[in-house]
Amino acid sequence: MPDTPLHLGVLLDGAGRHPAAWREPQARPTDLFTAGYWAELVAEAEQGLLDLVTLDDTLGLQSADAFALDPRTDQVRGRLDASMLAARIAPLTSHVGILPTVVVTHTEPFHVSTTIATLDYVSSGRGGVQVRVSGRAEEAQLFGRRTLPTDRDELLAELFDEAADAVEVIRRLWDSWEDDAIIRDAATGRFVDRERLHYIDFEGRHFSVRGPSITPRPPQGQPIVAALAHRAEPFALVGTSADLGFVTPRDTADARTTVGAIREAQAAAGREAETVHVWADLTVVLDDDASAARDRLARLDSVAAYTDDARVFAGSPAELADLMADLRTAGLSGFRLRPAVLPDDLRQVTRGLVPELQRRGQFRTGYEASTLRGLLGLPRPADRYATVVRDRAGSTR
Amino acid sequence: MSRRQMHLAAHFPGVNNTTVWSEPESGSQIEFSSFAHMAQTAERARFDFMFLAEGLRLREQNGAIYDLDVVGRPDNATILAAVAAVTEKLGLAATISSTFNEPYEVARRLASIDHLSGGRAAWNVVTSWDKFTGENFRRGGYLAQGDRYLRATQFLDTVMTLLDSWRGDEIVADKATGEFLRDADAGRFDVHVDQFDIRGRFSVPRSPQGRPVVLQAGDSDEGREFAAASADAIFTRHGSLEAGQAFYADVKRRLAAYGRTEDQLKILPATTFALGDTQAEAEERGRQIRRQQVSGQTALRFLEQVWNRDLSHLDPDGPLPDIDPLVVDGDTPRVSQGRAADRMYRDPLATAREWRERAAANNLSIRDLMTEVTSRQSFVGTPSSVAEQMERFVEQRASDGFILVPHITPTGLDEFADKVVPILQERGSFRADYTGSTLRDHLGLAPLDARASV
Numbered sequence: 001m002p003d004t005p006l007h008l009g010v011l012l013d014g015a016g017r018h019p020a021a022w023r024e025p026q027a028r029p030t031d032l033f034t035a036g037y038w039a040e041l042v043a044e045a046e047q048g049l050l051d052l053v054t055l056d057d058t059l060g061l062q063s064a065d066a067f068a069l070d071p072r073t074d075q076v077r078g079r080l081d082a083s084m085l086a087a088r089i090a091p092l093t094s095h096v097g098i099l100p101t102v103v104v105t106h107t108e109p110f111h112v113s114t115t116i117a118t119l120d121y122v123s124s125g126r127g128g129v130q131v132r133v134s135g136r137a138e139e140a141q142l143f144g145r146r147t148l149p150t151d152r153d154e155l156l157a158e159l160f161d162e163a164a165d166a167v168e169v170i171r172r173l174w175d176s177w178e179d180d181a182i183i184r185d186a187a188t189g190r191f192v193d194r195e196r197l198h199y200i201d202f203e204g205r206h207f208s209v210r211g212p213s214i215t216p217r218p219p220q221g222q223p224i225v226a227a228l229a230h231r232a233e234p235f236a237l238v239g240t241s242a243d244l245g246f247v248t249p250r251d252t253a254d255a256r257t258t259v260g261a262i263r264e265a266q267a268a269a270g271r272e273a274e275t276v277h278v279w280a281d282l283t284v285v286l287d288d289d290a291s292a293a294r295d296r297l298a299r300l301d302s303v304a305a306y307t308d309d310a311r312v313f314a315g316s317p318a319e320l321a322d323l324m325a326d327l328r329t330a331g332l333s334g335f336r337l338r339p340a341v342l343p344d345d346l347r348q349v350t351r352g353l354v355p356e357l358q359r360r361g362q363f364r365t366g367y368e369a370s371t372l373r374g375l376l377g378l379p380r381p382a383d384r385y386a387t388v389v390r391d392r393a394g395s396t397r
Numbered sequence: 398m399s400r401r402q403m404h405l406a407a408h409f410p411g412v413n414n415t416t417v418w419s420e421p422e423s424g425s426q427i428e429f430s431s432f433a434h435m436a437q438t439a440e441r442a443r444f445d446f447m448f449l450a451e452g453l454r455l456r457e458q459n460g461a462i463y464d465l466d467v468v469g470r471p472d473n474a475t476i477l478a479a480v481a482a483v484t485e486k487l488g489l490a491a492t493i494s495s496t497f498n499e500p501y502e503v504a505r506r507l508a509s510i511d512h513l514s515g516g517r518a519a520w521n522v523v524t525s526w527d528k529f530t531g532e533n534f535r536r537g538g539y540l541a542q543g544d545r546y547l548r549a550t551q552f553l554d555t556v557m558t559l560l561d562s563w564r565g566d567e568i569v570a571d572k573a574t575g576e577f578l579r580d581a582d583a584g585r586f587d588v589h590v591d592q593f594d595i596r597g598r599f600s601v602p603r604s605p606q607g608r609p610v611v612l613q614a615g616d617s618d619e620g621r622e623f624a625a626a627s628a629d630a631i632f633t634r635h636g637s638l639e640a641g642q643a644f645y646a647d648v649k650r651r652l653a654a655y656g657r658t659e660d661q662l663k664i665l666p667a668t669t670f671a672l673g674d675t676q677a678e679a680e681e682r683g684r685q686i687r688r689q690q691v692s693g694q695t696a697l698r699f700l701e702q703v704w705n706r707d708l709s710h711l712d713p714d715g716p717l718p719d720i721d722p723l724v725v726d727g728d729t730p731r732v733s734q735g736r737a738a739d740r741m742y743r744d745p746l747a748t749a750r751e752w753r754e755r756a757a758a759n760n761l762s763i764r765d766l767m768t769e770v771t772s773r774q775s776f777v778g779t780p781s782s783v784a785e786q787m788e789r790f791v792e793q794r795a796s797d798g799f800i801l802v803p804h805i806t807p808t809g810l811d812e813f814a815d816k817v818v819p820i821l822q823e824r825g826s827f828r829a830d831y832t833g834s835t836l837r838d839h840l841g842l843a844p845l846d847a848r849a850s851v
C-alpha cells in the first residue's frame with residue numbers, strides 16, 4: 001500500500017453520468033439549470049472532504065453520437081457554461097477545489113487565463129481548469145472560423161499541439177504579474193511597478209499573445225491545470241503541461257502502462273522534479289449492499305444503453321475501496337469518481353466510501369489546507385519571470 | 398405626489414484616474430470581498446445594477462505600461478457569476494467586447510449568468526477595435542474603424558438569435574414517459590452574415606430573462622443609432638444638464654424609426670458625487686478629490702494623450718506648450734494606447750487652440766486646466782441638495798437615472814447609500830424596495846416574448 005495520501009475528486013455532469021440518471025426517483029432534472037442544484041452537490045462533496053469537483057462541459061449540445069448532433073429527446077440536453085457555474089458556487093464553499101472544464105480549441109487563451117485567475121480569486125485559491133480539445137466538426141461550425149483536418153491522427157496531433165500552446169499561454173499570463181507588482185507608492189504616484197509586469201510574447205502556430213494579463217497573479221500563483229487522457233497525445237499533454245491527469249485504465253496493468261507513458265512525457269519535458277498527479281476515473285454505482293448496486297446498474301442500463309470511456313464499477317463502498325487500493329499500486333495518486341446518478345452516488349461516495357477509506361486510514365479526516373494546491377501537496381510556485389528582476393536588481397541570489 | 402422615477406447603478410471603480418488609490422481606506426480592486434462589498438451596498442440601497450467596465454490590454458503611454466492609475470481587473474463575467482451568489486436582486490452588468498469574442502461563447506456566458514442569478518444579467522456591448530488590444534488575441538481582432546459597428550450589430554443580432562433558439566418550453570423532463578425534450582431540434586440556429594457564418598444547436602436552454610438587458614456605451618452617430626435600434630440602456634459621459642438634455646433628446650428621437658418607445662431605452666450618464674454636512678464642506682471635499690485625481694504627473698499624461706507627444710519634460714504647474722499636437726491617421730499608433738476615451742478629442746488642433754485660449758484667459762497651469770477639462774458631471778452638496786440635483790436632471794429630461802462612479806474601492810458607495818438614497822426614497826423618486834426579481838423588472842422593461850425577434 002503506498003503511503004502517500006490518497007486524493008479524491010468527483011466529476012459532476014447533469015443528472016449524473018448515466019444517461020438514464022435523470023429518471024431516477026431522487027433526480028431533479030428540472031433543476032439542472034439552477035444554482036441551488038449545483039450548490040447542494042458541491043456542498044455534499046465538501047462535506048465528504050473531497051479534494052475537488054470537476055464541472056463537465058462541452059462547447060456544443062450533448063450528443064450520444066461521437067461525430068454528430070443526435071436528434072434524441074430522451075436524454076438530458078442543455079447545460080450551463082462550467083466556468084460561470086464554478087464562479088457561482090465558489091463563494092458558497094470554503095475548502096473544496098473547483099475545476100470547470102474549458103475547451104481550448106476555438107477559444108481565446110487570454111480569456112481562459114483571466115477566467116480561471118478570477119475563479120481562483122473568488123474561491124480564495126481553490127481554482128483550476130480541466131482543459132479539453134474539440135475535434136467535432138459540428139462544434140467547429142459553432143464558431144465558423146476554421147476547418148479541422150479530417151484525418152484522425154492529423155487532427156489529434158493538431159488539437160493537442162494547440163492545447164499545449166494554450167496551456168503555455170494561460171500559465172505565462174498567470175505569471176505575467178509578479179506577486180508584488182502592485183506597490184501603491186504614494187510618494188512616486190505609481191500604483192504598479194511596471195518592471196514586475198511582463199510581456200509574455202508567445203508566438204506559436206495557432207496564435208500569438210503579447211500580454212501581460214489584465215488580471216494580477218492569482219492567489220495560488222498557478223491554479224491547477226488538469227486534462228483527461230486516453231492515448232499518446234493527451235498523455236504527452238499531461239506530462240508536459242498539466243498538474244493532474246485523469247486516466248481511464250481497465251485494470252491495474254493498464255494503469256501501470258498509462259502512468260509510465262505520462263512519466264516518460266514528464267521526464268522528456270524536464271519536469272521530473274515536479275509533482276504530476278495521475279488519477280484514475282471510475283464511473284460508480286454504489287450501495288451498501290453490493291448486489292443492490294449491481295441490480296441498480298442493470299436497471300439503469302435497461303432504460304438507456306450506456307458505455308463509458310472509464311471503467312464502470314457497481315458494488316459496495318468497501319469493494320470499491322478494495323479496487324482502488326489495487327489500482328493505486330500502479331502509481332496512481334488518486335481517483336476521480338463519476339457518480340452514475342446524482343445525488344445518490346455522490347452521497348454514497350461522501351457518506352459510504354469516504355468513511356470506509358477513513359476507517360482504513362487512507363483518507364483525510366479534516367481538510368489540511370485551504371488552497372487546492374495545498375490539498376494536492378503542491379507548493380505555491382515561484383513566478384517564472386521573477387528571477388529576471390532579481391538579476392537586474394543585482395542581488396546575489 | 399408622483400415624481401418621475403430614477404434608475405441607479407453602481408460603477409465598480411475602474412482603472413482610470415477617477416479611482417483614488419492612495420487614500421488609507423482604498424482597498425483591493427481585485428479581491429472578491431471588494432466586489433461583494435460594493436454589490437451588497439448597492440443592493441441594500443435598492444440599486445438597479447452594478448456595472449463593470451472592461452479593457453483587454455493594459456494601457457500604455459510613451460511605450461511603457463501606464464502606472465499612475467489602478468491597474469488590473471478580473472474577468473467580468475466570472476466575477477459577476479460569483480457576485481450572484483452573494484446578492485439576490487441586484488442586476489449584474491458586464492462589459493464584453495464584440496470584437497475580441499465570438500457570439501457563441503458570449504451567448505453561453507450571458508445565458509448562464511442569467512440562469513445562475515435568476516434573471517439579473519446585463520451586457521454592455523463595446524466596440525473597441527484597436528490593433529494594440531488585438532495583440533492579445535487569436536483573431537488579431539483588428540477592424541477598420543468603419544466596420545466596428547457593422548460587426549457589433551451583427552454580433553448582437555447573432556447573440557440574440559442564439560438566445561432565442563430556445564423558446565422556453567422545450568424541457569419536459571417527464572420521468573415516467575422518458576421524454577426529456579419536447580423538441581428534437583431545440584436550440585437550432587443558422588446564421589450567415591458578413592461577419593459570422595455559424596450553425597448548429599445552442600447549448601443553454603432559455604434563461605429567466607430570455608435575453609440579458611443590453612447596454613451600449615459609444616457616442617458617435619453610429620453608436621447612437623446602434624443604441625436606438627438595439628439597446629435597453631445607454632451609458633454616457635454627457636453629464637451636464639444642457640449636454641445631457643441635448644443627448645437625451647437626440648437619442649430618444651431616434652427610437653421611433655425602430656418602432657420603439659421612449660421608455661424602452663434608458664439614458665444613464667456616469668456621475669461622480671461629493672457629500673458634506675454643508676454645501677461649503679462638500680465643495681471643499683470635491684476640490685480635494687479632484688486634486689487627488691489629477692496629480693501633476695497625471696495632468697501631463699492627459700496632455701500627452703491629446704498632443705500625442707512625449708511631454709514629460711514639461712512642468713505641470715507651468716503653461717501649455719507652444720508646440721502643436723501631432724495629428725496622425727487612425728491606423729498609426731499613438732503615444733497613448735488602449736484608451737477608448739482618446740477618441741473623445743476628434744480634432745486635437747482645435748482642442749489645443751481652445752485650451753490655450755482658456756488657459757490664457759484664466760491664467761491656468763497645465764494641471765489646473767486638466768483638472769477642469771477632464772471633470773465629469775459631479776453632484777456636490779449636502780445629501781438633500783444632491784438628491785434634489787439628481788431629481789432635477791431626471792425631471793428635466795437630461796437622464797433617466799445615473800451610473801454612479803465612486804472614487805474609493807470598495808466603500809465609496811456606502812455614504813451615498815446611507816445618506817442620499819433614503820432621501821430619494823422618502824421624496825418618492827426612487828424605489829423603496831424592489832418590486833420584481835429580474836433586472837428587466839427593475840428597469841421597467843416588459844418581459845420578452847420568446848422568439849421576439851423571429
Ligand SMILES: Cc1cc2nc3c(=O)[nH]c(=O)nc-3n(C[C@H](O)[C@H](O)[C@H](O)COP(=O)(O)O)c2cc1C
Nearest residue numbers: 450451523524525614615616617620632633634737
Ligand atoms: C461611458 C462610456 C464607457 C465606455 N466603457 C468602455 C469599456 O468599459 N470598455 C471598452 O472597451 N470600451 C468602452 N467604451 C468605448 C466604446 O465602446 C466605444 O468603443 C467608443 O466610445 C468608440 O465608439 P464611438 O465612436 O461610437 O464613441 C466606453 C464608452 C463610453 C462613452
